[in-house]
Amino acid sequence: MLKGTNQETGRPHNRRIVLETIRRHGPLSRAAITRHVGLTIQTVSTITSELHERGFIALSPGVPKGRGFPAPSLAVDPDGGYACGVHVTPRGFEAGLINLAGELLDRRAVEAPRLSADAAFAGIAATVADLVADRPAERIIGIGMALPGPFDIDSMSFVGPTTMEGWRGVDVQARLAAVVPFPVFVAVDSAAAAQGELLYGIGERLRDFYYLYLGVGLGGCAIHDGRLVRGAWGNAGEIGHIPLVPQGAPCPCGNRGCLERYLSLEAHERRSAEIGEAAWLAEVAPVLRSAVVTIENLFDPETIVLGGLAPRALLGRILALADELPNSLAARRDRTTPRLVLSEIGADAVLRGAASLAVSAVFSPPAGRMAQSPPGTAAPDPFTRLLEGEMAT
Numbered sequence: 001m002l003k004g005t006n007q008e009t010g011r012p013h014n015r016r017i018v019l020e021t022i023r024r025h026g027p028l029s030r031a032a033i034t035r036h037v038g039l040t041i042q043t044v045s046t047i048t049s050e051l052h053e054r055g056f057i058a059l060s061p062g063v064p065k066g067r068g069f070p071a072p073s074l075a076v077d078p079d080g081g082y083a084c085g086v087h088v089t090p091r092g093f094e095a096g097l098i099n100l101a102g103e104l105l106d107r108r109a110v111e112a113p114r115l116s117a118d119a120a121f122a123g124i125a126a127t128v129a130d131l132v133a134d135r136p137a138e139r140i141i142g143i144g145m146a147l148p149g150p151f152d153i154d155s156m157s158f159v160g161p162t163t164m165e166g167w168r169g170v171d172v173q174a175r176l177a178a179v180v181p182f183p184v185f186v187a188v189d190s191a192a193a194a195q196g197e198l199l200y201g202i203g204e205r206l207r208d209f210y211y212l213y214l215g216v217g218l219g220g221c222a223i224h225d226g227r228l229v230r231g232a233w234g235n236a237g238e239i240g241h242i243p244l245v246p247q248g249a250p251c252p253c254g255n256r257g258c259l260e261r262y263l264s265l266e267a268h269e270r271r272s273a274e275i276g277e278a279a280w281l282a283e284v285a286p287v288l289r290s291a292v293v294t295i296e297n298l299f300d301p302e303t304i305v306l307g308g309l310a311p312r313a314l315l316g317r318i319l320a321l322a323d324e325l326p327n328s329l330a331a332r333r334d335r336t337t338p339r340l341v342l343s344e345i346g347a348d349a350v351l352r353g354a355a356s357l358a359v360s361a362v363f364s365p366p367a368g369r370m371a372q373s374p375p376g377t378a379a380p381d382p383f384t385r386l387l388e389g390e391m392a393t
Helices: 008-025 030-037 041-053 117-132 172-179 189-200 265-275 277-299 312-320 348-363 365-371 382-387
Strands: 057-060 073-076 082-089 092-099 104-111 140-147 184-188 209-214 218-224 227-229 304-308 340-342
Touching: 008 030, 008 041, 008 073, 030 041, 041 057, 082 117, 082 189, 082 348, 092 117, 092 348, 104 117, 104 348, 117 140, 117 172, 140 172, 140 189, 140 348, 172 184, 184 189, 184 348, 189 209, 189 218, 189 227, 189 304, 189 348, 209 277, 218 277, 265 277, 277 304, 277 312, 304 312, 304 348, 312 340
Parallel strands: 082 140, 140 184, 209 304, 304 340
Antiparallel strands: 057 073, 082 092, 092 104, 209 218, 218 227
16 A cells, blocks of 8 residues: 655655556545645645646545435546657557556557667657657656667677667767757567556556567566566566577577577568467467466466567467466466456557656656666656646746
8 A cells, every 4th residue: 555754855755646546546535645645634635736736647436324414535537748759669659648647649660670779769769759749848747758668788689680789888878868859758568568468467466467569579577566676687587598408509698499489470480481480379378388487486466468569460370379388386276367357558568658657756756766677777757747837938
């Protein structure tokens, strides 16, 4: 449960806690918000009045429960702010605009294999400008960008066909900040997709799951107690480079038998062209099952969510390979969810998740800090700036 502080210096924190509580649990009365966050009714009243004045929340009549006038309810106003998500892959980039409810309002896709950093950032600048052109500049919270990981590993970052080859030495966050006039946030694509699923998909019901991201490469991210598990350098969950096949296929990272050499869009297209999709599915089945058991024994999730950029029909065929899984910590008699399920928001997870990096920085201080990458980078405080009407300056 989110809790505020009654110390005077905690006002920015309290604003965000109150707004996040309304987002998660609204519509709520001021009294109900007070019970959730542990602040005084006067503090909550002051904060909610400010949020309402600035257009972040909307008031609606309360539901009568007896005599007298019911207290008004407060909910997040979807049009109180907007954020852009950008997803860069070895095949091009996509950008989209979401509102505070996480609805994907508009999107653009650019196909451009082996896109250079210079061309990518020029295209991103133009696309973002187009997406936000009809929105008030002071309402644009920020831009979140997702791209293949891992970050800052010489032998893995920007190496091989599943990464952004040729981007070595590019300061992604600085380059993005140089071409857009809004706060920027950067994350590994699998973490962004996991955050999208947490906020807008299965995360509305489950707080502990693992997101298995099938993109051009393969990645993953664990969600524990409703928060992303990022690791010391933001690369936790990089399952694609676990060598599961002894003496297997060489991987650009230098190892052999890495999982993404067998299970990824790149692997699917390469091996299907060589042996056919049915044979590829048979080939990858034992590898997938071993991966599922490994994830379950390491993270003990309520379920594993299979998602990413792969077409839903292909994900369904891969899901069917898990009908007979080996024994693991997940083989419990009291299970209420299958061990492996499909993403509830599909291929939109990474784009909505990337945009939500900025929204989380406004709404939820812990999630916002965890969403930013590379770790250790000083991030702006877009919420305070947005409240003060400085976002467009």
